[in-house]
Amino acid sequence: MNGLDGYMQVNLKARHLRLLVTIDTYRNLTQVAEVTHVTMPAVSKSLAELERGLGLTLFTRTAQGLVPTPHGECLIRHAREMLTILHQARDEMKALSSGTEGKVHIGMLPASASALLPLALNLLKMRSPGTNVRVVEGTRGALLPELWQGRLDLIVGRLPAPDTLGSFDEKALLEEPVTLMTGRQHPLARRKNVDWSDLHPYPWILPPQGSILRDSLERTLRAHDVPLTNNYIETLSVHVTRAHLQISDSIAVMVGTPANDAEQPLHALPLTLPRLLRPSGVLWNRNRGLTPSAQLMVSCLEEAAQQLQSGTT
CATH class of the missing domain: 3.40.190.10 (Periplasmic binding protein-like II)
Structure with a gap:
């Protein structure tokens, strides 16, 4: 096992990940020290220890502040993803401890899920009052990166073209004229x-x-x-x-x-239009899978779509 492998598997800690993300955010050790409530020499020492342990330079010093090297950019990107996963694990365990069932983070595409999502949320709350939901409305360009990085569990709305899905799975739910x-x-x-x-x-x-x-x-x-x-x-x-x-x-x-x-x-108007759009549906990151709460939300979306199609709402 070489030095990089050993350090990554044994010595790399969550505090290192937080340090990297904070430095990347502020690009200034003085500001990093202020927001993390430690001294600047301690921040500088922690960064030097991390670089020494990895055997890599993660940041270069410039007149504009600290700039990530290619190695730094790589590790920072994964650090953000790993911290997101840790936060999600924390939230799920806190929910279990408090008797709630979890939390679902949903991105909603504007003007394409205005009936489907509210009905599905009502079904969710009837089935599982302890499952909480955070809904963020945005464009596809803004929401897909959030889904990829794990900050969203699901995106609900008009499904994109199949050739743009990449690592996302989809479920078509509702054909709308x-x-x-x-x-x-x-x-x-x-x-x-x-x-x-x-x-x-x-x-x-x-x-x-x-x-x-x-x-x-x-x-x-x-x-x-x-x-x-x-x-x-x-x-x-x-x-x-x-x-x-x-x-x-x-x-x-x-x-x-x-x-x-x-x-x-x-x-x-009594004019017939061809099928101009793909159906409304739900997207998720196949590489991350779905939490039990997100699976329940998908089930509620399916039931809501069936009710809307049959006119039973």
Whole structure:
């Protein structure tokens, strides 16, 4: 066993991992000493001992502060992951000791799990009141790294393209129709028959440029010779979309069955769209597996999807 193997297997401690992450965060030993409540010579000594034990230089000193070397970047990345795992183990053991069943960390994609996730959370709380949940809403680009690093257990929402999944497993849960919507006062809402050419004069509420739904919609409109005007609003907010349709002659593309709302009733245009999106579902990191609490959450998501599909909610 060489020096690096021996040190990593026997001498590397959680305090070393915390030190590496803290130095990487602040890049200044004085600040590291302040936040860890030890002296700067003690921080410097700990880093020197770690580098000596590994036989590697982990940071270089520059005018801008401490900068990780390639070896340092590698170890810091794994240190963050290992600390996350230790924190999760701590939380699970504390939950067991206190009589609760655990905690699930969920990422929610905006505008794509607004009905599914709340229903699943209600089912979870009915089955296991002691299982607690933290929900974070964000974009796919922001949430996937969190899932990869273990800071999230699950992501719920529109499933990404299969070729982007990498180390993630998925479960499809809910097929939702994509519909062209207007307010009830819209001129087209009073017509029994609507052709694609009738859409030409009206403004739009669109998903942001580059989103899956936006690209698919634009292809469909081009196929029907419907140009998108320069008069549009871009948003993923269902609330903004609904409110603006009530007071304008805009047309919006919406997912699910959003017409039946007592407070903000909408009108679905009788135009058939192809399947523009993959189903809503749940993602997890196959390399980490699922905790019992996360498994229960997946089960509740499956039941919630079945209820939504059958209309029994």
